[in-house]
Amino acid sequence: MRKRSSLRIMLDLIHLAKGELSDLVVAIIAGIISFLSTVGIAISGALLIVQLAWRIDLSFKKIILMMAIFVFFRGLTRYLEQFLNHLVAFKVLRMLRDKVFAAIRRLAPAKIEGSNKGELISMITGDIELIEVFYAHTISPICIAVVCGTIYIVSIARFSPPIALTTLLSYLLMGTVLPVLFSKWAKNTGYVLRKEIGGLNNIFLDLLRGITEIMQFSYRDKAIKVVEKSNTSLITRQAQLIEQLALLLGIEDAIAVLTSGIAVLIGMRTGLSWHILLPIAFGIFFSFPAIANVASLGNGLSQSLACGERVLNLLEEEPVVKEIKNGVDLNLQDNKADSIIEIENLSFAYGEQAILKDFNLKIAPGEILGIQGESGCGKSTLLKLIMRFWSADMGEIRLCGVPIENINTQSLWNNIGYMTQNTEFFEGTIRDNLLIAKPNASDGKMKAALEKASILDFVESLEHGMDTRLTELGDNFSAGERQRFGLARCFLEDAGILLLDEPTSNLDVLNENIILSALKEYQAGRTIIMVSHRESSLKICDRIIQMQGQE
Ligand SMILES: Nc1ncnc2c1ncn2[C@@H]1O[C@H](COP(=O)(O)OP(=O)(O)O)[C@@H](O)[C@H]1O
Ligand SMILES: [Mg+2]
Numbered sequence: 002m003r004k005r006s007s008l009r010i011m012l013d014l015i016h017l018a019k020g021e022l023s024d025l026v027v028a029i030i031a032g033i034i035s036f037l038s039t040v041g042i043a044i045s046g047a048l049l050i051v052q053l054a055w056r057i058d059l060s061f062k063k064i065i066l067m068m069a070i071f072v073f074f075r076g077l078t079r080y081l082e083q084f085l086n087h088l089v090a091f092k093v094l095r096m097l098r099d100k101v102f103a104a105i106r107r108l109a110p111a112k113i114e115g116s117n118k119g120e121l122i123s124m125i126t127g128d129i130e131l132i133e134v135f136y137a138h139t140i141s142p143i144c145i146a147v148v149c150g151t152i153y154i155v156s157i158a159r160f161s162p163p164i165a166l167t168t169l170l171s172y173l174l175m176g177t178v179l180p181v182l183f184s185k186w187a188k189n190t191g192y193v194l195r196k197e198i199g200g201l202n203n204i205f206l207d208l209l210r211g212i213t214e215i216m217q218f219s220y221r222d223k224a225i226k227v228v229e230k231s232n233t234s235l236i237t238r239q240a241q242l243i244e245q246l247a248l249l250l251g252i253e254d255a256i257a258v259l260t261s262g263i264a265v266l267i268g269m270r271t272g273l274s275w276h277i278l279l280p281i282a283f284g285i286f287f288s289f290p291a292i293a294n295v296a297s298l299g300n301g302l303s304q305s306l307a308c309g310e311r312v313l314n315l316l317e318e319e320p321v322v323k324e325i326k327n328g329v330d331l332n333l334q335d336n337k338a339d340s341i342i343e344i345e346n347l348s349f350a351y352g353e354q355a356i357l358k359d360f361n362l363k364i365a366p367g368e369i370l371g372i373q374g375e376s377g378c379g380k381s382t383l384l385k386l387i388m389r390f391w392s393a394d395m396g397e398i399r400l401c402g403v404p405i406e407n408i409n410t411q412s413l414w415n416n417i418g419y420m421t422q423n424t425e426f427f428e429g430t431i432r433d434n435l436l437i438a439k440p441n442a443s444d445g446k447m448k449a450a451l452e453k454a455s456i457l458d459f460v461e462s463l464e465h466g467m468d469t470r471l472t473e474l475g476d477n478f479s480a481g482e483r484q485r486f487g488l489a490r491c492f493l494e495d496a497g498i499l500l501l502d503e504p505t506s507n508l509d510v511l512n513e514n515i516i517l518s519a520l521k522e523y524q525a526g527r528t529i530i531m532v533s534h535r536e537s538s539l540k541i542c543d544r545i546i547q548m549q550g551q552e
Contacts, residue, residue, distance in 0.1 A: 003314055007184070010306045013313050014135055017097070021089045025140060028085035031078040032145040036291040037152065038075035042068055043287035047280035057276050082141065090137035097129050097312060104316050110390050111321035119203030124315065127198055128308035135305040142294035146176050149291040157285070160277055164264045168285055171260040175253060176295045184299030187245050191304035194238040195311070201231045242304075246297075253296055257289035322392045329403055330412040333366075333497035338402035341366040341498065341528050342387065347396035349379075349386060355551040356382050360396070362546070369521075369529045371539035374548030380532040381421070383548070384500045387530075388419055400498075418496040422503045424487030426478075431460060432467040434486070438494040447493060453523055454489035455515040456482060480507035488516060492523055499529045505538045517541050 005013070018025070045068035051057055052064060101124060105113060113121070150172050158165035208215060208224055215224050261282050268278035333341065340363040347360040356379040364370050374380050385391055387398055389405050398405045405413060418438075426434050435447050442450075447467065451457040459482060463469045471478075478486075484507045491499060504520075505513045520529065521541045531542065539545050 003317070005310060005313070007188075007306055010309045010313065011135070011139075014132065014309050015140065017100075018089065018093045018136060020096075021092055024085050024089045028082050028089065029141045029144045031081035031085065032141050033148050035075055035078035035082055036145055036149045036288075038071045038078065039290065040153065040284050040288050041071035042075060043283040044280045045071060047283035051276040051279055055276050086137045086141055087133075090133045093136050094129050094133055097132065098125060100316055101125055101129065101312060104318065107324070108318060108320045110385075112318065117199070117203050119201075119206045120199040122206070123195075123199040123202045124308075124311060128195065128312055131195075131301075131305050131308040132312065133305075134301045135309060138294075139298055139302055139305070142298065146172075146292050146295045149288070150176065153284070153288045157281060160281060161268060161271060161273055163267050163271065164273075164281060164285075167263055167267060168260060168288075171256055171289075172292050175256050175289070176292045179249065179252065179296040180299040180302075182299070183245060183249050183296070184303050187242060187299055188303040188307070190238055190241050190245075192307040194235070194242065195304060195307045197231065197235050197238065201228075201235060204228060204231055249297060249299070253289070253293045257286055257293075260289075261286040322389055324410045325406070326409060326411075328407045328409045328412075330409055331400060331403070331416045333401060333416055336366060336401040338399070340364055340399075341368075341401060342530075343399040343402070344387075345397050345399070347386065347398065348394050349382065349391065350394060351382075357386075358551050364528060364530065366528055367524075367526045368544065369524060369531065369542045371542030371545035372530065372532045372548055373534065373536075373539060373545055375550060376534065378548045378550035380548055381502050384419065384502050384530065384532060387500060388417065389413060416496050416498060418491040418494045418499045420487045420491050420499075420501050420504055422484075422506050424483045424490075426471045426483070426486075428472065430465075430468050430470050431463075431486075434471065435467070435490060435493055438490040442493055447489075450489045450493035453492045453519045454485045455512065455519060456485040456489055459485075481509065481512055484508060485512070485516065488519075492519075497527055499527060499531075501529065501531045503533055504531065505533065505535065510537070513538060 045064055048057075048059060048064045049061070049068075052059060052061055105121065150169075154165050154169050154172070157168055204227055208228070211220075215221055264285050265278060265282050268281065273281075342362070342364040344360060344362040347357050348355070349357045360383070372380050372383070382391070386393055387405070389410065392406070400408060400413070400416075427437070432447065435450070436442060439446070444467070448457060451460055460466055460469075484504065488504060491501075505516055508516060517538065517540070520531075531539065533539055
């Protein structure tokens with residue numbers, strides 16, 4: 002993972018939001034007017050007192066009118082600032098979610114397979130939400146503080162340079178020293194906190210998946226302890242962050258009060274008249290919120306930047322295998338080679354763990370090939386290599402004589418139906434889940450596919466048939482039914498090559514036989530590779546090979 006400086010993260014995040022810059026600029030201008038109006042209201046208040054006490058030549062009515070104008074602008078611009086800042090932030094977050102999802106798709110399946118899903122979930126939900134702090138509450142406060150601070154100081158300097166200098170020093174203390182100190186202090190806590198939240202998500206996912214094991218075995222107490230431990234450590238970190246924030250707010254208030262007090266003392270010493278000094282003192286006191294917004298950044302910002310860094314790293318992560326777009330499109334019918342799939346001297350390892358060494362295989366068009374072998378010998382890996390989910394370390398896989406590195410990835414996948422032991426379903430109806438395989442399939446085609454996979458009777462027995470929502474069925478789907486749905490999907494997709502990874506592992510003998518004869522009947526010239534540890538499932542194969550594991 003790449004480590005970046007805070008400044009680098011901020012610049013990279015701003016770069017991502019460059020499409021929203023115009024809204025951001027309007028938000029900043031609105032913010033500047035809003036904070037200037039606040040000071041205007043305070044000065045008007047002071048002038049009212051001055052008017053009552055010393056009868057200066059500014060009419061009561063005029064001051065009230067001035068105040069009313071400031072109040073109006075303060076309200077309007079505050080609204081605009083908040084609205085636009087958040088609008089920008091939420092638009093950017095929407096874009097980030099899209100990008101994160103696209104990155105996950107790009108990295109899948111190789112990089113996602115081994116990663117912690119909990120961390121990915123906390124990235125899509127929590128991290129992206131926290132980056133909002135950066136877009137809505139960082140860029141504009143900094144710009145506003147710089148512009149407003151300058152205007153305040155220049156205005157004060159016209160009446161009293163020493164007071165202006167004192168105020169400037171306080172601004173600098175509040176606007177630069179405090180945020181730097183506090184963000185250094187909070188950065189580590191923030192980073193660890195984000196990691197721990199990701200960790201807690203992982204623990205929950207893990208426990209949910211294994212809930213039956215937890216209930217059944219004596220793991221229950223241990224599971225509760227694991228959650229408690231992670232939770233306690235989370236609370237400790239959060240308490241640390243809040244303590245830091247509380248201390249910061251106290252220091253900010255102290256600086257504002259002290260500076261106003263010192264300004265009054267300097268004014269009295271230098272003989273500034275009260276009708277000038279009082280508005281200045283009021284103005285100074287109420288000018289601090291514009292600067293304090295920057296001081297408070299350190300705390301939330303450290304977390305926001307930690308999240309930003311994680312998301313940026315994910316966006317930049319390179320996939321194991323790059324999608325090919327400018328290669329050739331496959332046409333299985335036009336195959337001139339004697340083999341439809343040809344594997345030559347293939348070697349592959351997951352890191353250090355060698356799985357395949359000098360593996361050779363030729364599969365003729367229309368052949369049903371069975372692959373048998375002990376668990377862990379690399380059967381599933383071989384299918385994943387043909388799908389190009391991973392790429393070979395050495396050797397070559399050719400389809401119709403074309404090395405798969407030269408075949409457009411979409412075309413490769415369109416020509417191969419791939420099914421694993423675990424058929425996954427998505428939120429939606431049975432129909433939606435079938436249409437994944439072929440988006441514009443007719444009802445008739447879908448029913449035929451269901452029938453071939455001998456699951457049509459089951460679907461028709463449901464009250465809503467193909468419109469049954471899968472959530473309604475929930476876990477009521479048996480593993481065997483899932484598997485038959487998976488097959489129905491493959492039949493519907495109707496690709497020329499089928500890669501079946503343990504397609505019958507969850508079926509009883511009766512259903513296994515039904516599926517096998519369906520496969521045989523469906524085959525009609527299609528090429529099928531079927532991986533199975535079960536002898537009985539391989540009986541329809543024209544040829545069976547044994548795979549050996551690598552030591
Ligand atoms: N993504 C992965 N990263 C690291 N090792 C893996 C990965 N997938 C599988 N393996 C390992 O590779 C070996 C072969 O796995 P696999 O091809 O699934 O075996 P089979 O399907 O023959 O049972 C196993 O030891 C497995 O633990
Ligand atoms: Mg396997």
